[in-house]
Each structure stands twice: as structure tokens, then as C-alpha cells.
Amino acid sequence: MGKGGFHLETKDPIIKFAVVEKILNLARANSLWPMTFGLACCAIEMMSTAMARFDIDRFGAGIFRASPRQSDLMIVSGTVTKKMAPTLVTLYEQMPSPKWVIAMGNCAISGGPFAFEGQYNVVEGVDLLVPVDVYIPGCPPRPEGLLEGLMKLEEKITGTRRFPTVEQKW
């Protein structure tokens, strides 16, 4: 815990109830509520993921909330510019703990194609602003990619994976 504040998300609590925590985490992992936070091209793929064909609702993550105060997961889908950066940090701070961040797409990971010599307006990676749990590469990533990223996040929260991974044969 910090000196004057309650930064629960950065350090583990002093007293931990193992079984209760486990059950809570299972519940959290299966009902991640993402925030409607579309920045650029990746937002369209995020919307596609929420729609009928890919149906992110199967994993309990389909309830997109417009308010950061009602969401657990921030999917940074697109380029973060220096003008947008303070707003993004404010939104992150407004989310109640425990909270997670997915960096979707190359722009959110490292600035992507917009990180060139002499650039003046793009934050080269959202991890410079907020802690990121899962990175999903792609420009933009396919909806399957976002779903896989969600699995990875669930794995991080509960410690077990929902589905077995596909064996790579090459």
C-alpha cells in the first residue's frame, strides 16, 4: 500500500484469503467488462469481435460499458497521441480496481507504423502511460486475435487456461 493512498492494484494486499481470492478471480475472469474505448482502426475490429460472428459474449466479456467506473478492462484499440494521453490516464485512474489493460494493435504496443524518425505526436506504446497486461500484435489484429488475448488475460487472472492451446506443428 502506498503512503497516503490505496494503490491496491500495484501491490498485493497484506492479508490474503486464498480460497476466497481464487473464487473471486474465477468470477472476475469470466465477467470482464470492457470499456467502450475505440481509438482508431482497431476499434472496428473490436466491434466486430462483439458482434454476431465472433461473439465475445461467449466469454462473458460482451458488456461494453461507456463509463470507466463500471468496467474492469480497458482495451486500448488504436494509436495514442500526445493530446489523448492525459485523457487515457484519467480514464484508467477512474476505473475501479482490480483492473486490466489490453494493448490491441501495433500502435498501442509501440507506436506501430507511426513511430518514425521526426514524429511529434504519437506516444510510442501505451505501456509508457499505464501498465499493460496483454499485448495483441497486428495492424489491426483479427477478432480471433483479440479473443486469444482475452484467453491470455483470463489465464493471467486465474492461473488456468479455459481451452487447451492448439499444438504448433511446425
Added chain:
Amino acid sequence: MVKKTLEDIKNTLKGVDASEISYAERGYHLAIEAQKGSLIGVVEFFADKGFYLADLCCVDYAEYLELVYLFNNFKELCRVKVTLKVEPDKPVAPTISHIYTMAHWYEREIHEFFGVYFEGHQKLTYLFLHNGIDCYPLRKNRVPVTDDDKKLLDSFKPEEEEDAFFINLGPQHPSTHGVLRVVLKMDGEYILSAEPVLGYLHRMHEKMAENRSYQQFLPNPARMDYPGALLFNLAHVAAVEKLCGIEVPERAQYIRTITCELNRISSHLLWIGAFLGDLGGLTPFLYAFDDRENILDILESATGSRLTYCYFRFGGLYNDIDDTFIDMTKKFIKRMHERLGMYEKLITKNVIFINRVRGIGILEQSEVPKYGCSGPIIRSTGMPFDIRKVEPYAAYDKIDFEIPTGKTGDNMDRYMVRMKEMEISLNIVEKAIEKLPSGPINAEKVPKKLKPPKGDVYHAVESTRGETGVYIVSDESDKPYRMRWRVPSFSNLMTFPALAQRTLLADAIATMGSFDLVIPEIDR
């Protein structure tokens, strides 16, 4: 027809340097060199004649800065380029914002990117950038922002006022479709004034173009307008082809038409979903995306990607379409015709929907040239202006199609025009597939490293939101000296402050939704 107008312009405008230009090579008919004293007279003349300001940009030639005013007429195609040279240190130019409302924003943009002052401009504050940037980004040499100028740029602050309060709509708001911020001054539920603040997704495309070769810039346009990626891709490719004089084979032209129209339908479908979502109906969202996925499957089979296509190459295409593509397209056209009937039942005849959109956000036809907006927005006012018809590119001149128009220019008309456009796009695809010739898909002898001849070119295409133009200045190197994008959403959004004034907040959201805004396109 154009000849007569050009003669007319030359005879009336005596004392300015006017020369006729080959339209096929340059994309405009007449070039006029104005002086600081004569500029206002020239611009007023074009305003009287009913011309609209298609674009206003600046090019830095090191010895001088050149302001480029591009005019066009809605009634007949007549593109005129007016240039004005200004000094590089402490550049000053007269404002034309009292003649063309749209110039307000263009001049603010030039001021923050080039440091040009416009005498008489009301409000030269930040539109795209923010106060962390200490030099004018698009100048060729590094020019720092002076303290006085920084103060001027940073002077927009909504202040408290009695009986009025401010609301920030965005940058994180579900119905701004991205990261647009509108500062609303409210009196209860009514909007007193709306002031858009842009630049939350300014990704420096124009700066990037100057740092990359023509080929390296190919993937960028798709990131500018992601719902209609192919159309922006086409604008870039076609402009460079015009500059270099590359002939594109007929088969490639037809395939470009087919894929572009499919992309247009998918973009309109996305818009329907988002628009109805703004109004509170989430069901059409699911239906529209279901249809959209079908188009994405078709386009993915040809282009290799789902969203940000980079399919067109200079002089042709990345790869050919096959029989599976054609079969899938034919199946889709049949399915889509049925679905359009369903949309009619689900949305168009819905009483709640009609009450939310009819008679709201009316754009007068007489206002249109002042703003220079384009696309479905002006067609809804009853103006049959479509770049595909007046300035045909790809294979649009070989296919017969009609232009849907509205009557009143309200939200309902904008919706109806887009619905009809989807039907017409389906017909265009059907006809183009019937006529599809065989042959090569790539022009011969296109060099790997393009070095276009010296000069400039303007090329416009009708993207899903309106006139998308590319203005390229080449200096014979493999990189463009300056690449300027004229984007439709930018000028369409300019009408929003006027339309939102004195309306309810909920109606303003409906109006904004009907514009089909794409923010990365506005911010570039």
C-alpha cells in the same frame, strides 16, 4: 462547356496572371497567381459565381511559402487553382474566412502547421495540435513557435458564464465514433454553441508522406479512413498514376470499381449500425455487422486483409480476382437485396426512428458552397453532385448508374440517400461483373522506384463520405515534396456547429451520427 467558363473567368479577372493547364495531366483547368492585394477580389469573384472551396493548403518551398486555394463548381466541373506567395519569415496573408466559412478551419490548420498568420481571422487557436509542440511541424526547416504565437494558439478556454454551462462531448464518448471532442455551451437541454476540438488522433500522415517513397506510403491511406480503405487507397494510387502518366489496363479498372463499391457498401453498413446505435437501437447494429462480415470475406479473398486494405498498386492491382470471388459476390448481391427489404421494415418504417430524425438537422442547399461539404450530405439537399459522375475514374464512365438525391437535407434524407446508394452500388457491382474483360491486371514497365516529373497534381475520388482529394507536389525525387489530403469529413463536420445551434442535445447527437464521421480521416 468548360472552355466558355474559363474564357469568362479570364475576361473578368483582368490584371491577374491566369494560365490554362492541361486537365488530363494536372487535374485542374486553370492556374491563377494572385497577389496579396488582389486575392480577396479573386476569391469574391469565385464566391459570386457559385464555386466552392475544395481545398486550401500550404506548400513550403524554402524561399517562399505558397498558399494553394482549389476551387470547383457543383454545377459543372471546373477546377481552378489560385496560388499566393508569402514570405517565409513572419508570413502574413489576408483571411478569406468571411467569404467561405470553411476557410476558418483551413486557415487555423495552416497557422498551426506552417505558422502563417491570417490578417482578420477571428480565432487562430489550436485546432489539431496541442501546446507541447514547439515548432511548426510541416515546415521544411525547423521553425520554432514564438512565445507570442504560442499564447495566441493556446487562448481557447471555455469560461464560466451565468446561466450557461459547458459540456465536453468526448474525447471518450460512445457516439462520437472515435476521439472527437466537442465543447458544448448549454442552456439547460439546449445547445447555445458547439466548438469541435480536433487532433486527438492526429497521426502525421502528411508529414510521413514527405519522409517515405511513393511505394512506402501505400499502406497509409487505409489507416486514414478504415471503413472505406480501398477508396482512399485508390485516391493515392490514381493521383500518382496521373502524375507519372501511367496507363492502367481495363481489367484492373473494372476490378477497382467492383472492390471499391463493395467497400462502399460495407462502410455504409457500419454507418447504419453506428447511427442507429447512437439513437438507442442496438438491434440493427448486429444485423448490419452480419452483412458486413460477408463483404469482408469476399474482399479478404482478394486483398488478404479484413479491414485496412492495401490492394491497389501503381498501374494495377496486387492480385487478380478469381471465379470464387465472383461467385461469392453474386451470392452476396442476391442476399443483400433481400436484406435491404428487411432493413426497410426494421428501420425506415419504424415510428420511433422517424420521429427522431425527420425535420432535424436541416442543411440548406444554399449553404453548401460556403462549407464545401460533399458526398451523401449534399446529395440529401437535392444536389446531384457525385465525383463518380462528373469526373469519372476507374470504370465508372462505362457503367450506367443514377445518383440518389433527397429533398430537404435533414437527417432522414441523409439516411435515405445512403440506403439508396447501397442499392445502386449493388447494381454497379452486378454490371461491372457482367462486363469484366479479360487481360492483364498490371501496366507494363512501371519502374520499381517511381520518380514522377516535376509539378503538382490534384486527383479526387468519391469516397463513402464525399470528395477525397490528393494534392501532390513532386520535385523529381522518389519522395513526394508535399502530399496534401482533402478529406470530406473535415468539411462535413464544419457544418455541425451551425446545425447544432439552438437544438436539443439529443437531436445534435442524431445529427452528428447522420454525418458518418471518421475521426482519423479528419485528423489525418
